[in-house]
Amino acid sequence: MTATPAPGAGTVTYLFSQPARAPRPPEAHEDVRRAHLQLLRRAAPASRPVKVLGDGAIVVFSSALEAVACAQAVQNAATGPAGAGHGAPRVALHAGQPIADEEEYLSAPVTVAQRVCHAADDGQVVVSSVVRGLVDASPEHSFQPWHPVDADGGGLAWYELEWRAATAGTTATPAAVLPSARASLFVGRHDELAALEAAWQRAQAGERQLVFLAGEPGIGKTTIARHFAASVETQGGSALFGRCDEEALVPHQPFVEALRHYVTSCPASRLAQQVGDGGSDLIRLVPELAERLPGLPEPLLRGEHHERYRLYEATAAFIEAIADAAPVFLVLDDLHWADKPTLLLLRHVLARAEPAAILAVGTYREIGLARTHPLSAFLAELRRHLHFDRISLRGLDEADVAALVSRSTGRDTPPAFAAALRHHTEGNPFFVQGLLDHLADHQPDVDWTAGVDLAEVGIPEGVRDLIGRRLSLLDDRTNRVLAVAAVAGVEFELPVIERLGDWSSDDVLDAVERAAAAGLVVEDASHLGRFHFSHNLVRQTLYDELATVRRVRLHLRVAEAMEAVYAEDIVSQLGQLAYHYGEAAAGGAVDKAVEYSAWAAMRATDATAYEEAAAHYQRALQTMEFAE
DSSP states (O other), X not given: OXXXXXXXXXXXXXXXXXXXXXXXXXXXXXXXXXXXXXXXXXXXXXXXXXXXXXXXXEEEESOHHHHHHHHHHHHHHHTSGGGTTSOXXXXXXXXXXXXXXXXXXXXXXXXXXXXXXXXXXXXOEEEEHHHHHHHTTOTTOOEEEEOOTTSOOTTOOEEEEOOOOOOTTOOXXXXXXXXXXXXXXXXXXHHHHHHHHHHHHHHHTTOOEEEEEEESTTSSHXXXXXXXXXXXXXXXXXXXEEEXXXXXXXTXXXXXXXXXXHHHHSOHHHHHHHHGGGHHHHTTTOTTHHHHSTTOOOOOOXXXXXXXXXXXHHHHHHHHHHHHHSOEEEEEEOGGXXXXXXXXXXXHHHHOSSOOOEEEEEEEEOTTOOTTSHHHHHHHHHTTTOOOEXXXXXXXXXXXXXXXXXXXXXXXXXXXXXXXXXXXXXXXHHHXXXXXXXXXXXXXXXXXXXXXXXXXXXXXXXXXXXXXXXXXXXXXXXXXXXXXHHHHOSEEEHHHHTTSSSOOHHHHHHXXXXXXXXXXXXXXXXXXXXXXXXXXXXXXXXXXXXXXXXXXXXXXXXXXXXXXXXXXXXGGGHXXXXXXXXXXXXXXXXXXXXHHHHHHHHHHHHTTOHHHHHHHHHHHHHHHGGGO
């Protein structure tokens, strides 16, 4: 296969890193190699995969600033608890045009970066003059001339980055595992950030804090959490993220997601210390713990209430142990979809009397949250147990809308244009960004100096209209593939979608790639073949456009496709299969709906998620009505 420039990539920045040379016994080399890769994967954004290359690893960035920030995060992490005493690695950065061959980077800049990295000392971050030129305008970084010894530097000048370790008394942690559909521009929100900072200061003093970010879809709840996480990390904090789905995939899902990444990446010795005596109970929440710490005893079976209490105590103690090493910033996203076990566990973690450096932030939608909603009842009851703050997000003002437009387009924003945009979108960042994308596609020569009548150029009255316009830009097959994917869920996998239409696997991939280019879906970099809609509103718009009878038929076909694809791991899909067959029961899939609902209920009971088990049983009873 001929190596060719990666299409559309332009100039990229290569970060090449090798483990420290610190003397160690031969049997420790593999542990050091794994720890080094874990540091890189935790420091690099999820959209930047880490590839093993020789005796080191490489990460490729489209932004030199992002690459330099990642290099500093790696070194800070290596000097903190996640470093496990293996020493700080060597890091070299160089930039150039990528030459890709089956996803392997072969260009000369990569070879140069490898040679120079090998010549660097442990803990050094060295950059070529090309990279320095790309980031020299940033006042946040300082460089000193550096000359590689016994290494060919490609005829370039090289510099050492003066990275700053975490301040004494704190421990730096890698980048937060936060969801990112695409890069989100951040403007304004000064009052909200100030409130979070005040809560973070109280948390660092040992006072457990709980803050809710509430607002309509697209208002920026997760974006604020992501932005503040970056600030937390610069202060030596540890950021954990978990989210709720409309149809829960597992009991206590946001806690499972928040802790799973930590469990799978933390050095085993430190993990064993932090888990303590609660390992056998935590396995219920994070089964991967059994692989990381072999030999843990089986959970004690002493009745449902006792088992749930032990699980909640073990979870709270584990998070407290993490916070002892570095204050914890815990994000639980989309709590309007939370099951009752998740809410009870949140209360248990925050209501304990012992001091702990924990700030928990929960996000939820205010739209549709009537007083009869489970979350509304929980919030009312929660005030009896602990204090929490609630930040209600509203649209951006005209100045912030103007700043968002300027950062997105790279040009000044006339006040009349910002005022019109604010009027039609009410300052919802998702609406604003979507409209800008629409204008860029259809009217790149728009007159920015006047108060543009946005209605005339196709501004939608709501997000459904906006998404509909973007969908209409795609061909019919892509729209049909996306409609089927919308039935599968917010997340979908290509092997399932490929079985659901008169199209080939290449047709499906082509359609998904076109949707990704349009910003409607995003590839999951950690799972080959898995995608998710960039916003649930996109999925909901597609889903609502389907006739009821077509939805029923598609739910049945999705369930049957999942049975085939996950035949060897059907247990992991019980909740989804129960949901899809339940939605298809009106079309005759009653027996399967009852079977999977009962099975999912039993699994939920084993995980002490009794409310979820009751919901599954309730679905089984409801679907049985279709058999009458």
